[in-house]
Amino acid sequence: MVTDPVLDGLRAYIVGGAVRDELLGLPAGDRDWVVVGATPEAMTRRGFVPVGGDFPVFLHPRTHEEYALARTERKSGRGYKGFTFYTGSDVTLEEDLARRDLTVNAIARDADGRLIDPLGGVRDIHARVLRHVGEAFAEDPVRILRLARFAARFGDFSVAPETLALCRAMVDAGEADALVPERVWKELSRGLMAAQPSRMMDVLAQAQALPRILPGLRVDDAVKADLDEAARRDLPLPGRYALLCRASPQGAELSARLRVPTECADHARLLPVVLDGLDALAAGPGVPHDAARRLALMERCDALRKPDRFIELLRTAGVRTAVDPAAWQAALQAMRGVDAGAIARQYPKQPDCIKEALREARLRAVREVLE
Structure with a gap:
C-alpha cells in the first residue's frame, strides 16, 4: 500500500x-x-x-x-x-x-x-548466468566493461556463450575503440574492488577486448592470483591497481591514458621499487646492511613525508612476498624521530654537511631499532 x-x-x-x-x-x-x-x-x-x-x-x-x-x-x-x-x-x-x-x-x-x-532475469539468476538482453547490447561498448565487472562481483555466475560472442563482434566492429578513459576507469576501478577481480580480466580477455581497452597491460596467471588475494585481504583500490600493473612495463603510460587518481598512479609506480627493495633485503648479509637498505627504500618512497602511503605499499607488497610490518614500523618511527632542525643548527650555511649528517643520524637510528 x-x-x-x-x-x-x-x-x-x-x-x-x-x-x-x-x-x-x-x-x-x-x-x-x-x-x-x-x-x-x-x-x-x-x-x-x-x-x-x-x-x-x-x-x-x-x-x-x-x-x-x-x-x-x-x-x-x-x-x-x-x-x-x-x-x-x-x-x-x-x-x-x-x-x-x-x-x-x-x-x-x-x-x-x-x-x-x-x-x-529471474531464471538467469537461478541459473547463475549473465546474459545480454538483446542485440541492442552491441550498441553500447560500456556494456562489455559492465559485463566483466559483474563477472568479478558475482563469482558463481557464468557468462552466456552468445553474450561473449556478441562482445567479440563489438570489438571487431571497433565499438570498444570509442570508449573514453573516464568510463574505462570507472568500470575498471569498480571491478578491481569486487570479490574476484581476476574474472574481470578473464572476461575482457575472452571478449578479445583487453588489448583494445587496456593497451600495454600484461595480465598473466600470477597477476590474476595477486588480484584475488588482494581482494581476500581487503586491500584498497590503489594497492589493487598497483598489483594489476605490476607486470606491465608500460604501467605509467596506462595510468596516464586512463587518467587514474594520483594515489593509484603513485602506488603503481612505487610498488616495483618496494618489491625490489624487499628482495634485496631478503638476500642481504646482516643488520648493518639491512639498516642501509631499509633507509634507502624509505627515502626512495618518500616515507618521511608520506608514511601512511609507505605502510600501505608494504601491505600491498605482502601479497607477493613476506613482509614484517612491525620491523618496518619501528624503522620508520626511528627515521622520523631524528631531529632535523637540531642537526641543521650544528652546520649553519652548510647544506651538504647537513644532508650527510642527517642521513647518518637516521641510519644510526634505524640500525639501533634493528639490533
Whole structure:
C-alpha cells in the first residue's frame, strides 16, 4: 500500500540492481525507480527535483532516491554517447526493461511487491548466468566493461556463450575503440574492488577486448592470483591497481591514458621499487646492511613525508612476498624521530654537511631499532 503522497497515483517501479540483489539475498543498496506514463512537468508538480542531463531523472523531495522516466533509446552514432532517447508518456515498462544490458538487471518490482520479468532475469539468476538482453547490447561498448565487472562481483555466475560472442563482434566492429578513459576507469576501478577481480580480466580477455581497452597491460596467471588475494585481504583500490600493473612495463603510460587518481598512479609506480627493495633485503648479509637498505627504500618512497602511503605499499607488497610490518614500523618511527632542525643548527650555511649528517643520524637510528 503506497503511503507516500508524492507517489500517490504514480506508476513507479523499483528496477535493476536493487531487485537483482534482493533476489540474491544480498544487502539492499540504493534503489533506482522507473516511472511510467508521466511527463517531466507532472514530476515537477509533485515536488520531484530534476537532475537528469541526457534524459529526465528526478530526485524524490524527501528520500532523494532517483526516479527516471521510462525511456527507449536509438543508436545515432558510435560509442556509448551515440544514442537518442525517447521518454514519452507512452513508453511502457517492458520497453524500458528491454533497453537494459543484462537480463538479471532487467527485472522490476511494483509497489505491491510483484515482480515484472519479461526477459527471463529471474531464471538467469537461478541459473547463475549473465546474459545480454538483446542485440541492442552491441550498441553500447560500456556494456562489455559492465559485463566483466559483474563477472568479478558475482563469482558463481557464468557468462552466456552468445553474450561473449556478441562482445567479440563489438570489438571487431571497433565499438570498444570509442570508449573514453573516464568510463574505462570507472568500470575498471569498480571491478578491481569486487570479490574476484581476476574474472574481470578473464572476461575482457575472452571478449578479445583487453588489448583494445587496456593497451600495454600484461595480465598473466600470477597477476590474476595477486588480484584475488588482494581482494581476500581487503586491500584498497590503489594497492589493487598497483598489483594489476605490476607486470606491465608500460604501467605509467596506462595510468596516464586512463587518467587514474594520483594515489593509484603513485602506488603503481612505487610498488616495483618496494618489491625490489624487499628482495634485496631478503638476500642481504646482516643488520648493518639491512639498516642501509631499509633507509634507502624509505627515502626512495618518500616515507618521511608520506608514511601512511609507505605502510600501505608494504601491505600491498605482502601479497607477493613476506613482509614484517612491525620491523618496518619501528624503522620508520626511528627515521622520523631524528631531529632535523637540531642537526641543521650544528652546520649553519652548510647544506651538504647537513644532508650527510642527517642521513647518518637516521641510519644510526634505524640500525639501533634493528639490533
